[in-house]
Amino acid sequence: MxxxxxxxxxxxxxxxxxxxxxxxxxxxxxxxxxxxxxxxxxxxxxxxxxxxxxxxxxxxxxxxxxxxxxxxxxxxxxxxxxxxxxxxxxxxxxxxxxxxxxxxxxxxxxxxxxxxxxxxxxxxxxxxxxxxxxxxxxxxxxxxxxxxxxxxxxxxxxxxxxxxxxxxxxxxxxxxxxxxxxxxxxxxxxxxxxxxxxxxxxxxxxxxxxxxxxEREQLPLANSECEVCAYRKAANDTELMMRPSSLNGVVSRSQPRLTKPNGGEGGI
Ligand code: SF4
CATH class of the missing domain: 3.90.320 (Lambda Exonuclease; Chain A)
Structure with missing residues (x-):
């Protein structure tokens, strides 16, 4: 519809x-x-x-x-x-x-x-x-x-x-x-x-x-107490930080797997 x-x-x-x-x-x-x-x-x-x-x-x-x-x-x-x-x-x-x-x-x-x-x-x-x-x-x-x-x-x-x-x-x-x-x-x-x-x-x-x-032309303010937006922001920030700069926003199959701080392997 x-x-x-x-x-x-x-x-x-x-x-x-x-x-x-x-x-x-x-x-x-x-x-x-x-x-x-x-x-x-x-x-x-x-x-x-x-x-x-x-x-x-x-x-x-x-x-x-x-x-x-x-x-x-x-x-x-x-x-x-x-x-x-x-x-x-x-x-x-x-x-x-x-x-x-x-x-x-x-x-x-x-x-x-x-x-x-x-x-x-x-x-x-x-x-x-x-x-x-x-x-x-x-x-x-x-x-x-x-x-x-x-x-x-x-x-x-x-x-x-x-x-x-x-x-x-x-x-x-x-x-x-x-x-x-x-x-x-x-x-x-x-x-x-x-x-x-x-x-x-x-x-x-x-x-x-x-x-x-x-009817606004700009995005209104988000609710500062909302856990979902806090999660979205934290996830976005982390994803940006962890993204290899050479990929410039493109996720490729050849992207190296991330290594957890304790030495174990993990995906994103
Ligand atoms: S996720 Fe929460 S703070 Fe973000 S736009 Fe929706 S209700 Fe607002």
Whole structure:
């Protein structure tokens, strides 16, 4: 499939994960969206996906009945899973919920896990998370800041689509117990709901800054704390240092094998 042209006058599709990529590292975002050089993807999180799929089915059963899930009742949440004909589209990572941000000309989109509706008719954005952690799960730490931004981006998208959205969103957390005597073919989870009061006021500015980054003529700064770029730089520096000057950048079959400092042989 042809990549959309980021510099065309047509609205440019931008997923919430790519906005998050920009926030984490403008350089990686620029290489990815402007030139199609995406960061290497890791193996898929298939266990997390399985948990997501099962939670969706579980909450869907209560959605059909118009009743709260027992966990919502235990947490005194006065809401029920939201019934809407577009719920599956909003959950689809290839479609999601979309809104045109006119200032940046981005067609911004993201796929939700769930939506709950309260008696006042406001929506709560809900995201499912699976983890395995000793102790109480809290919403603190750099990764969790990313989770909160994720929820706030969805709040922004639903507001842009004309929905009344509560500032309170929820994370449904399932935490696998790793202290059982043995596995016996199953994981045992504790479920909890963590509320987050979101503030989506940063999203407009972030989209405008992302557009400026996309249209730059020079490479943006890299994230100085990124281990991958530190590795890339160290590897590049070492390769340049070790390259025989006569090869001038050309790797040939006749290149002598390198000798390790301890006298053993090794390749590059
Ligand atoms: S610092 Fe380098 S590797 Fe890391 S995210 Fe940025 S461009 Fe990518």
């Amino acid at each position: 042809q990549r959309p042209d980021p510099l065309s006058s047509q609205p440019f599709p931008l997923s919430r994960t790519k906005l998050e990529l920009f926030l984490r590292c403008p350089r990686c975002f620029f290489l990815d969206r402007r030139f199609g050089i995406a960061p290497p993807s890791g193996p898929p999180f298939t266990l997390n996906s399985a948990v997501d799929a099962l939670l969706k089915k579980e909450f869907d059963a209560f959605r059909i009945r118009g009743e709260p899930h027992p966990l919502m009742k235990n947490c005194s949440i006065d809401a029920v899973p939201f019934r809407h004909p577009s719920i599956e589209e909003w959950r689809n990572v290839r479609r999601g919920i979309r809104a045109l941000h006119e200032d940046s000309n981005f067609l911004f989109f993201g796929a939700i896990d769930d939506l709950w509706i309260n008696p006042e008719g406001s929506l709560h954005i809900v995201d499912y998370k699976a983890t395995s952690f000793d102790g109480e799960v809290l919403l603190e730490g750099p990764w969790k800041d990313g989770y909160k931004r994720q929820l706030e981006m969805y709040q922004w998208l639903f507001r842009k689509n004309g929905f009344a959205v509560s500032p309170i969103g929820y994370f449904v957390y399932v935490n696998a117990d790793r202290n059982r005597a043995s596995f016996e073919g199953s994981l045992h989870f504790t479920m909890s709901i963590l509320p987050h009061r979101g503030d989506d006021s940063w999203v407009d500015d972030a989209l405008r800054e992302t557009r400026l980054c996309l």
